[in-house]
Amino acid sequence: MKALIKCIRLPLLIFTLLFVSCSDDDNGTTPPPETTTTIVDAAQATAELSSLVSALQKADESANNNLVSALSGEGPFTVFAPTNAAFSDLLTQLDGFDSLDDFNSEQLQDLLAIILTYHVISGTAATSSDLSNGQTLTTLQGATLTVSTEGGVFIGDATDTPAQVTTADVTTSNGVVHIIDKVLLPQTILDALSDILLVPITDLAIGNENLENLVAALIAADGDLPNALRGNGPFTVLAPTDEAFETFLDGASLDDVPVEVLTQILLNHVIEGAIYSTDLTGLGSGYTSTLARGAQDANMSIFFDTSDGVTFNGVSSVVIPDVKALNGVVHVVDAVIDLPNIVDHAVANPNLTSLVAALTDGGNTTFTDLLSNEEEEFTVFAPVNDAFAAFTNPNSNDLNAILSNHVVVGASAFSSGLTNSYVNTAAEFDTDENLSLYINTDDGVTLNGVSNVAIADIVATNGVIHAVDAVIDLPTVVTFAVADPNFSTLVQALTELTPSVDFVSVLSAQGGAGDDPFTVFAPTNDAFAALASIPAEGDLIPILQHHVVAGANVRSGDLTDGIMATTLEGDDITINLPGTGDNIADVTDGSGNTGIGIDAVDVQAINGVIHVLDGVLVPDTMN
CATH class of the missing domain: 2.30.180.10 (FAS1 domain)
Structure with a gap:
């Protein structure tokens, strides 16, 4: 990527000549302050300016430059000094640059020198009190900076974002230093680095002639969207082409799409985090979430598949992958991804x-x-x-x-x-x-x-x-008994404790193939635990049969106070409504035991219904 930088050749010793102070300089002349510490000394002594010192030294690796020596000279100079964080932000904007060491050729070092001299005003030591709103300053390499004093002190360069002075008036023997939070960039540098200078996603879209409809949609939708996509991110944006939007609109205009719908559709093309095509290919296929809102206001899911290129939700394919932006990555896609319903997701x-x-x-x-x-x-x-x-x-x-x-x-x-x-x-x-x-x-x-x-x-x-x-x-009713761990003792009683009766087959009958449908009153584990002991098989079999009413699917809505039902065992049970305490209903068993509570009702199977009991029903053992 660095090979794309346009060749800028600087005349030998140009920076030495630029540092010669002139009494008729447009910026005026201010005597240097009374101190023996130079601008370079001050930078070297300030921890948050260590990247600036490294940048000066890196620029001086080119034979064309002698910045450290010049800034140690008589001056006077006004220097706007970017912090370490400012240099880190600059490297983030430069595709392929991880550190100042990547300025590793004479051409790149000369570009770095242009950037650095853009921060220097020669012939004056301008303190903050000398700066005024709207003032222009001519830098060493001939470009201009603009001062704003509204809400602080800001220095405007050739970009849209000014630098803010965070520490003013650091006085030295040969000038004054103002520490700023951004590296200033002149137009010459923007032109030279146009191929590798990353911009926010919104600005990238604005600069792409095939994404004009996307830009128009962003403007027509939620007014905060363009600014949001200029934010820190990182974001992954699936950017539909102009043709994709034309197909999606099918002769309609963006004005015909309700703003709230258009906003959600656009957000359905934005994923948090920077996800590159290699990341997706490594995963193969799967789901991630977009910033659109779906059911219960949850982030909408989007399905990606890399079996044949990279597709999203089965309808949109990536035609240009991995377009890097300052705050994420853009994949240009060939179709607008509409908001998916349940069927759309299944089909995708x-x-x-x-x-x-x-x-x-x-x-x-x-x-x-x-x-x-x-x-x-x-x-x-x-x-x-x-x-x-x-x-x-x-x-x-x-x-x-x-x-x-x-x-x-x-x-x-x-x-x-x-x-x-x-x-x-x-x-x-x-x-x-x-x-x-x-x-x-x-x-x-x-x-x-x-x-x-x-x-x-x-x-x-x-x-x-x-x-x-x-x-x-x-x-079936057996399915629920086996699935619900609250019925594990009941399942044990129906199977291993009563091997002579195939309760599972009996209670699995459906479609009229047996005594179905069944109404089952199912005791929980706690109900069985309340017994002194679980009876032996001969006594247990009629107890289990006493919990089943055959030939009827009796739901809670069918119950009335005092209703009686005959169980498979032969004895009746009686149900009273309402139940006592927390009971939905009370059951009296064949032995006359009362107050057995129905705690849950209407667990509906294909061959009957289950009501949950807090006690075990006992039939009349005397008949």
Whole structure:
């Protein structure tokens, strides 16, 4: 990159001649202060000016320059001295320059000398009281600086950003030094370094004739956006070409796009941090977040794929990568990236093609219509391709029903807010009874005990996607008993403690293949722990049967005070509403034990419903 610098040759001894003080200098002449410390001495003694000293020494490596000696001469001089931080900022602006050591040729050292002499006024030791608002100062190399005293003392150069005097009036034997927070740059240097001088992202876009529509969009959108993209960053900006904007607008104008929508679309092209194409290629594919806001005001997700170039959300490809800016990097792209909804994200990810195919099989639009609805929010647990490949549909359930069981309607559930709990999916037991889904967060996020979240929190405009590693089949009452750790003792009782009865097969029946549907009153681990001991198999079997009502899906809304139901064991249980204390309802078992509480209701399976008990029901042992 340094080879792009235009050749600037300085006449031999030019700087020696420039340092000769003239009595008729336009800047006036002020006698040097009474001290033996020179400007160079003062710089060497000041820690925050060590980079300035190094710069003077580096410039003097060229035979054309003798700056250290000249600034140690009689003067008088006024020197605006940039701090170490100012030189660090300058190096940041120069593409390919990491330190002053990179000024390693005579040509570069002469350029550095021009920069340094732009900070020197010869023939005067101008203190801050000598500086006035609007005053112009002629520098050693003939260019001018402009003084502003509004809100402080500022020195303007050929750029748009002035330097501020942070420490004024450091007096020396041959002049006065004012410490400033920026390296001043003359127009000659801006011209010479135009190929490698980095500018903020907004200015880079303004200077690119193929990004005029992007600039117009930035101006038409939130008025703070252009200034924001001049900020510190760093940012990664995906910059659509003019043609990309024309395609996106399709004959409309920017004025036809609501400001708030246009603002979010533009923010959907901005990523925090400087991400280069090599970074993306190293990752292969995946998600990052843009500054646009999606569901629950979370940062919008964007999918990148480098299998064939670099693409974003499956719709926009990078045509010019890695255009460096002062505050980040720009990738020019061939399409505007619209705000993605749930369907857009699914379509964009090649690892969700099996899901998309299942959702749209036979021209089905039920799911695409539902999940494109911007008036509703969704949580979608999206099985990856390998999950579909491994799924055998052992119960021959309807695929549309299975897919519905991966969708939660009416909420955007982010991983940070998930707890061990039940939610309802779009799948149904009957026309108005949505199936439950058990979420366990003890070790990652597991759904119904069979499917794990592999990629969480893919944010869309209308919800959030969690990619999962297994298809979530329609749950039976057994599914929930096994999945919920609160029922581990119940599962043990139904299986290893009662081997003579295949409770799992009985309670897995669905579609009228057995005694289903079932209403199960499920005791928790604490309920079993309250027993003196768990009975032996002969007594345990009727106890377990006494918790199941066959042939009915009795939900909480179906319960009335005093309602009785006959269990598989043969005895009735009685339910009273409302319950005592914290109980939703109270149950009286076949033995007449009262006050057994229903603590949770309506865990809905495809073959029945579960209500959670805080005690174990005991049948009448005398009948």
